[in-house]
Amino acid sequence: MDTTLTLANVLFVVIAVLLPLLLWKSQRKQFGRLPPGPALNPLLGNLLQFDVKEPYKFYLKLSEKYGSVVTIWLANTPVVIISGYEALKETMIGLGEEFSGRDNYPLIMKATLGYGVLSTSGHRWKEMRKFSLMTLKNFGMGRRSIEERIRKEAEYLVEMMKKFEGSAISPADMLSNAVTNVICSIVFGHRFEFEDPQFKFLLQTVNTYFRILSSPLGQLYNVFPKLISLFPGKHHQLFKDLEEAREYFKREAQARMNNGDPSCPQDFIEAFVLKMKEEKDKPDTEYHFDNLVSLLWNLFSAGTETTSSTLRHSLLLMMKHPDVQERVQKEIDEVVGQDRWPSIEDRQRLPYTDAVIHDVQRSMDLAPIAIPHKTMCDTEYNGYVIPKGTMVIPLLSSVLIDPKLWKNPNCFDPENFLDGDGRFKKNDAFVVFSMGKRVCLGEALARTELFLFFTSLLQHFTFKAMVPPEELDTTPTNCSFSRIPRTYECYAIPRI
Template sequence: MWTAGTLIAGLLSVVILHFLIQLWSSKKYPPGPLRLPLLGSIWRLFIDFSQDSFMKLAKQYGKVYILWAGNLPVVVFSGFETVKEATVNYSEYFDERPQTPFFEALSEKKGIIFSNGHIWKQQRKFGIATMRKLGLGKKGIEHKIEEEALQLVQSFADVKGQPVDPLLLLTNSVTNVICALTFGQRFSIGDEHFLKLRNAIVVLLQGTGTIFQILYDLFPWIMKHLPGPHKEAIAARDFIVSFVMEEIQKRKAHQILHDPQDYIDYYLLQIERSKRDPSSTYSDRNLMQCVGDLFVAGTETTTSTLTWALLLMANYPDIQKKVQKEIEDVFGSSQSFSYQDRKDVPYTNAVICEIQRYRYILLIGLPRQCSKDVNVSGFFIPKGTTVIADFRSALLDPQKWETPQEFNPNHFLDKDGHFVENEAFLPFGAGARVCIGEQLARIELFIFFTRLLRSFTFQPPEGVKKISEEPQVRLVTPPHPYKICAIPRNSGP
């Protein structure tokens, strides 16, 4: 007859056997932390979780290492050369997204960011082409960004130099750029529906890239019934989708197919043109997800970069003064300078790039999936393996940057003060999954930054010597909330 002791011994034997089998199966993968039953090796991230956790693991286990999320292998590439080899040299091997329970709940395998195969290729191609039609890189969208920049300058001016948290002001302006691109209009700051949209984007991103997401992917049957940031993120995603659907329905009621004005117009026209194409993936559901992707990818990231920009200007007043002097020397009182003129202000351009490098706004690159067996840096990566390119490690690689841990605009300048590119500058990713909004973000950063620095000197509030540069650690890594004083200058906007 079975006794309690016999049952316990039997269970322990099964656990030990399972553990040994796991250890044996892990031998074909790169090195990494000890893999435990059920949990895997992801436990290492629970210990002293910080922005540097992944780089610390690379120092211990090498430029290619593995983390096990339960039974799911996640291979991480660290350092510029390894990241470049994987994402650029073997771009076609890492062009998929892993279909994890959490990402499926957020996207239903639709849109651009989390889709794969034919859906992803068609939606991405359409997105890139449509953004060009809307004037990306020309005067169209740049004119709308300029309007938002002037509105932002006025918003800071209204504060009259008093301490203010810049986050709300920046978020409103950046979100309205995406509204102009997708809906063809901007919303007033007090619009209740707009405020809900803006807050939903923040909540969605706050619930992504957290321990709760990891637990959801490990135990979805449990976590989908438990409260937490993961549930709030999914609810926020539902609100964003419903918001976009309302706009789509309004457009359908007054659709003018021959004169599209924004992303939704162009997409509805494409649906009409593709009705008889059996391979078409153009649909209302994909449209909703694509627009949602544009909002999520294009608001919090650019807003966080600008929030870091103002903080760093306040903390490094000498650099701020050099930017202001260059802008005045080159443009004077002219109001007509544009993104194309950035070549005339190399120091300002270098400072913007250094802000993106020094305070990269993602914890780590979004996960990809290996679509074919491949060898990277001598390690065999089987088809279906989830991989992560640590772009932050490339932006801080001591082999590519003279002072990687310091805020130093000279990283992008030669000895004569001319702007120079650096191949390790990858804030928008690399390879097949590089951000389709890269050029839009570059235009926004240049126009917002130059307009603000031309109009104000930013400094810490009275009694504050230096604003904290510690980031919030989640998928997007903005600074902790802070207040700043925008002191008006004599220059025009």
């Protein structure tokens, strides 16, 4: 036997085993006093325990065992999970600046290239968020003018459903079209016809984007982006479609470069282009095509999928609970009647309807975890030290199902938002739009859309399932990044 060869083999095995362990221990030491967490594999961290289909359930179990602040490891990268209302309030609001960063979520980064508002941090994020909020308000967000845009789309939606004369429909595309046209009227200055090829392409891209984000494939890509890129799959076509969408947005912006009244921009793109012209001589300006194109994708995608998915789920729950649907319709008939369309001013006089909309959002738990944050500096919290640049995941689901905060946390029940006298009751634990500095940019728009679309639909139709209510499945189809509700067929029976 060749002794030299045998010793070399032994030495190789020792190095192969010990070197990763030594590197892992060294790295763990660098991270100091991180919060506690489960036992891990030195090479893979907690990946073998990770549920790529429903990661939030894994996080919930960890929080029950280790408390409101937990550390897990994705390979050699630490991730801090924060759960429970008090801990989220103390970190996302009380330490808002420290936790205001956005971590690199590879699939979202692929769509935005690190520009815009969703995937950015620091000065760029602050500048883009400030501009977006100001411009959205200028175009009516939170005001009566946006209500008129939404009502117009609600009328189109109702008329389209009436054409089916009570026969079976699949409402998913119709709801998506209506909601998307609201944001299109702000971003592009006009609505699209439902059959417009460009409109259909953008909607399909958004739909594919969210489905992959919320699939095991998306979760694996976010952990191993370079590796997963080597394998075939739907993500490759998505990346091509995202690039095509970006080119469309850029063409729309370039078409406005030589037009527009600086004192009266007609849409969001024109407002940004005018700002680009104002700052064209500033070398460090954030007003350039890269930020605009990614900002448009942020607004278009977020302003489409979340609200339309919530509306789709709300109709499913009305069919599952026909007694709730009947009570909502009775309240609408008494307050609004049939001679006019619902208005946002009716909300205070429709407490039960408002409670239904809120508990649809709470119980569906559309975004169980917020898009990952990161710490902007070394941050001490609850006796632990979370180093600068650490990924932080706010577990919103832990608040929305907390039995200490809700009457009936584990099921859909409008009583969660009603007091003993049947009046609408606010609850600070309603965190479906996240919390703190990174709260949803379009929250005011989404709230207005949900109320006006839902009340308009229930005013004009009774929705019935194609199976008995007890056989309806209301569980989501994808549950990782977001809990995407099921598509279905139903009957929309005209009431008038």
